Amino acid sequence: MGRPSSRRRAQADALLHGTARLAAVGAGLLVVLMVLFLALEAAPVLHATGPLRFLTDRGWYPTQGRFNLGPMLVGTTLAAAGALFLAGPLGLLSAVFCCFYAPPRLAALYRRMLELLAGTPSVVFGLWGLVVLVPLINRLHPPGASLLAAILILALMVLPTLALTVEAGLRAVPTEYLQAAAALGLSRWTTVSQVALPAARPALIAGVILATGRALGETMAVLMVCGNVVQVPRGLFDPVRTLTANIALEMAYAQGSHRAALFVSGLALAAAIVFFVLAAEFAERRTRHV
Amino acid sequence: MPAAFGTRSLPRGLFRLRALPLLTAAILGALTGCAPTHSEGGAQANATPTASSGGRLTLTGSSTVAPLAAEIGKRFEQQHDGVRVDVQTGGSSRGIADARQGLAAIGMVSRNLKPDEQDLRAFPVARDGICVIVHRDNLVRSLADAQLVEIYTGKKRNWKEVGGREGPITVVHKAEGRSTLELFLQYFRLENPDVRAQVIIGDNEQGIKTVAGNPRALGYVSIGAAEYQVTQGVPIRLLPVGGVEASTENVQNEKFPLSRSLNLVTRTEPEGLVKTFLDFAGSPEVRDLVEKQYFVPVADGQTE
Numbered sequence: 097m098g099r100p101s102s103r104r105r106a107q108a109d110a111l112l113h114g115t116a117r118l119a120a121v122g123a124g125l126l127v128v129l130m131v132l133f134l135a136l137e138a139a140p141v142l143h144a145t146g147p148l149r150f151l152t153d154r155g156w157y158p159t160q161g162r163f164n165l166g167p168m169l170v171g172t173t174l175a176a177a178g179a180l181f182l183a184g185p186l187g188l189l190s191a192v193f194c195c196f197y198a199p200p201r202l203a204a205l206y207r208r209m210l211e212l213l214a215g216t217p218s219v220v221f222g223l224w225g226l227v228v229l230v231p232l233i234n235r236l237h238p239p240g241a242s243l244l245a246a247i248l249i250l251a252l253m254v255l256p257t258l259a260l261t262v263e264a265g266l267r268a269v270p271t272e273y274l275q276a277a278a279a280l281g282l283s284r285w286t287t288v289s290q291v292a293l294p295a296a297r298p299a300l301i302a303g304v305i306l307a308t309g310r311a312l313g314e315t316m317a318v319l320m321v322c323g324n325v326v327q328v329p330r331g332l333f334d335p336v337r338t339l340t341a342n343i344a345l346e347m348a349y350a351q352g353s354h355r356a357a358l359f360v361s362g363l364a365l366a367a368a369i370v371f372f373v374l375a376a377e378f379a380e381r382r383t384r385h386v
Numbered sequence: 387m388p389a390a391f392g393t394r395s396l397p398r399g400l401f402r403l404r405a406l407p408l409l410t411a412a413i414l415g416a417l418t419g420c421a422p423t424h425s426e427g428g429a430q431a432n433a434t435p436t437a438s439s440g441g442r443l444t445l446t447g448s449s450t451v452a453p454l455a456a457e458i459g460k461r462f463e464q465q466h467d468g469v470r471v472d473v474q475t476g477g478s479s480r481g482i483a484d485a486r487q488g489l490a491a492i493g494m495v496s497r498n499l500k501p502d503e504q505d506l507r508a509f510p511v512a513r514d515g516i517c518v519i520v521h522r523d524n525l526v527r528s529l530a531d532a533q534l535v536e537i538y539t540g541k542k543r544n545w546k547e548v549g550g551r552e553g554p555i556t557v558v559h560k561a562e563g564r565s566t567l568e569l570f571l572q573y574f575r576l577e578n579p580d581v582r583a584q585v586i587i588g589d590n591e592q593g594i595k596t597v598a599g600n601p602r603a604l605g606y607v608s609i610g611a612a613e614y615q616v617t618q619g620v621p622i623r624l625l626p627v628g629g630v631e632a633s634t635e636n637v638q639n640e641k642f643p644l645s646r647s648l649n650l651v652t653r654t655e656p657e658g659l660v661k662t663f664l665d666f667a668g669s670p671e672v673r674d675l676v677e678k679q680y681f682v683p684v685a686d687g688q689t690e
Binding site: 155156157158159160162226227230231234238239240241319320323324325326335337344345346348349350351354 | 449553561585595602
């Protein structure tokens, strides 16, 4: 290898470094700008009423100046948590199945199906939920449009995200680890649970964070099945409204402080996600060396 | 090996950075979910000021009329080079006030003019009517206004109490800010906080699907939308209001009580560009736009 080629390589490296840095800064800046924009649009009503009233007002009647977002925060959290509770174990196990148990052809087919599911537009999920799932739940317990419907739809939507991320993580576990486990005569399940999964932990956490982000932020599908009544649900069959559904339902027709209050919804959602990601990060660090 | 998962072997300080892309992805993901709603507010989207050679037309007022006016404006701009049609919302009262003070060439008003507003000239572009719908299998053929009020305020919760089969009523209501909701509340003299709903919906489509999928549901939607879906075989039934059959025809001839006219108003006899626009907005050329918004076209030959 001559000198000119290595210099060229150094140049290419520098170029790549610069571009990557630019892209990273760009993406980061975009989020900051978005949050800033949200804050700016929300400022008039936040300034006029103070942030506390968004939790203490009697109900959400924005055209009458009542802005309680509390029930919607609860609704958003419950729907996302329920979806993760359902999809988490399923996604994890299906990834394990794909990587360690399934015959290669079946695994490939299964992965294609998951990819298809991941690529399905959310409106399709919503429509299916509205015309199939909701009437079904309605027969069990009216009105059908409920927290349960939202959880089921969301679980279906985050399942592929989770399964595919975890699967990619499991595939990235160094072969030596698995060979060493085989050499030690460990059973397949012990290899999976004691070697592969711990080694793929960052991928598990990344999967959970991405899935939660999607569950918290999903709008159209949830809007169509959750009933959208602003209340703290007393059971799985009660309708709820999520923060995203609130924005989508009312933004097109909102004016003045009503519109600003919807931007507060957006801010609250962004805050919830930041809080969640930081909490996950903190939990990860705490358990890292156990 | 994907880069994000390879950080195990890197020094600890880098670990902290890993949260950043995930955070970015999570927030971006959450926010893009809301994106389509912004484009729905197309009424305000036209507000970009430009240097106008062909003239500029400002319409302000009712948010019910605004989306229709914006669509009509777009088509008008295509046919008249250099003309800008600027549509801003702010309620019918703003439409009246702006037209009176000359702040807007044309005001948009989603009701008939009141006696003290006769100094203005009204040009109806469409009529808006809403009907009460139930599932086709529902035995109830009509509900009195008082019964509807009792159901919507949660005083009657079972179909048995209003002459139907035993079973809880699923009350379907609209989200705040919708013109359909406003007209409904106004007609039945209800305050929104008094309404006890089980399902809250956004657009007519969603309301119709909700009722079609639930034999015990009761809702209200734009007549145009409901009538169209019935012809498509969707299992819903339109109930009469005040004894008048719900049909676009009865909205058109003003017999149906739960309806109103959508007007464009001007202070003086229109001339020039304003007249051209009003003629266009009242012509059959915009009929498809009116129907697309689920409004009812004004009966032919009606000018005032």
